[in-house]
Amino acid sequence: MTVVTRFAPSPTGFLHIGGARTALFNWLYAKRHGGKFMLRVEDTDRKRSTEPAIEAILDGLRWLELDWDDEPVFQFARIDRHVEVAEAMLASGHAYKCYATNEELADLRAAAQAENKRFLYDGRWRDRDPSEAPEGVKPAIRLKAPRDGETVVNDLVQGEVRVANAELDDMVLLRADGTPTYMLAVVVDDHDMNVSHVIRGDDHLNNTFRQVQVFNAMGWALPAFAHIPLIHGADGAKLSKRHGALGVDAYRDMGLLPDAIRNYLLRLGWSHGDLEIVSTEEAIKLFDLEGVGRSPSRFDMAKLENTNGHYMREAEPETLTTAIASTLETKLGRSVTDIEAARLHKGMPSLQQRAKTLLDLAQNAEIYLDGAPFSQSAKAAKALGGADASAGLAAANAALSALSPETWSEAEIEAALRAGAESAELKLGKLAQPLRAALTGSDASPSLFEVAAILGRDETLRRSEAAL
């Protein structure tokens, strides 16, 4: 059997982190088995579906590099087929017309609530003759669900889950206005798209029983189901919009890398022994549903950032330079010059080791731009203040100006500074910290010797003299 998975978001908002993980698992599972990963936009709710939301979701998926096969399927466009299936069920006696009005249903619901019981449609039109239909009321079509026995789902993650059919009522398949409900549409589409594995959040587990009933009514083969636990916020509450459920674009804006997000999301709910860092390639080889846990997990930004730091260190310097270019240019209000680009190129390996995000990186990379330091951090200002600091900086400056442009190198700079410190009877740090503040505007930076070497003699002396 060919594996076909699908990600089926409803375009009512951005692609959030939980959706991204669902997409990732589906994508990984399809890749793992040489199958197809399909995208289906569940836009049957015309009031809530929006074009910007569709774009945001596709963008998010593309940014995460979760590419889908074939063209995305838009559920609303398949309405005729859904109606056709509803009518087939009507014809075969697996569905019936229900003339209950909204008011009637509302009363029923209120009554159930008053008794503190759940609302289940009572099937009042289930066996009634259509000739009794009231004038002018458009009927909804409901599933004629089995009343006895139970419905069982053999879930690849949750195991065997069973529920008594008495707990389930006759759900609406086709609304009075002739549009299909989600319950009908998913089943028809999953069947028509030959979906072999339905991997989705476990908030859908309860729906599955009713969907199984539709599959059965149509005599269609069941796909395999895998319901994965949801992701909660740091406080354990459901990840909602008010609770830090951000769109993936927000994570991009935080300077996070797609590889890092994929790795982090993979480990949220899935494990393979003690493996922590798993490249996407490796994940494709290893991913399985057996490794997915059954309990919900909490989203931990600190760990995501740590993972991101790992991928920052591993990234190609050139890739990172490209990635921060626009941020730098926005800051400068002009393009990066060739000289600046050359400095960035040389400085990137040690810069990237110190950054957890692209945002950090861009900020730290500013030291290699003309005109830097653009500001002085409080600690840097302190390192620069006082007589001791002035003496140290003067000694450093003197030691460096004694170097000729020809001998300007990391090793020579280090030697000169060490010798300068010795003759001034100061510790190296006494020269280094004021100089660092002068050159970078900060009390923390890559190796001073490296920074000075990359900056070049003129720029280094310009900055240190400006500070003096």
Added chain:
RNA sequence: GGCCCCAUCGUCUAGCGGUCUAGGACGUCGGCCUCUCACGCCGAAAACACGGGUUCGAGUCCCGUUGGGGUCACCA
């Protein structure tokens, strides 16, 4: 509330009856390295929710309690 699911360090998790005086990772706290920061390295504190069973033996199996979560629309 009914139904369904879940329960190991603060967090993500390993563990699939004996090798668990419970392992790894993030975070936290010490230390080393060191021109600062970061990286790296070394070390520490930190968990089997509770109660009953089953068994020679239970973190691992069963039941209950408690706690969390999900779901109960002519939304998806």
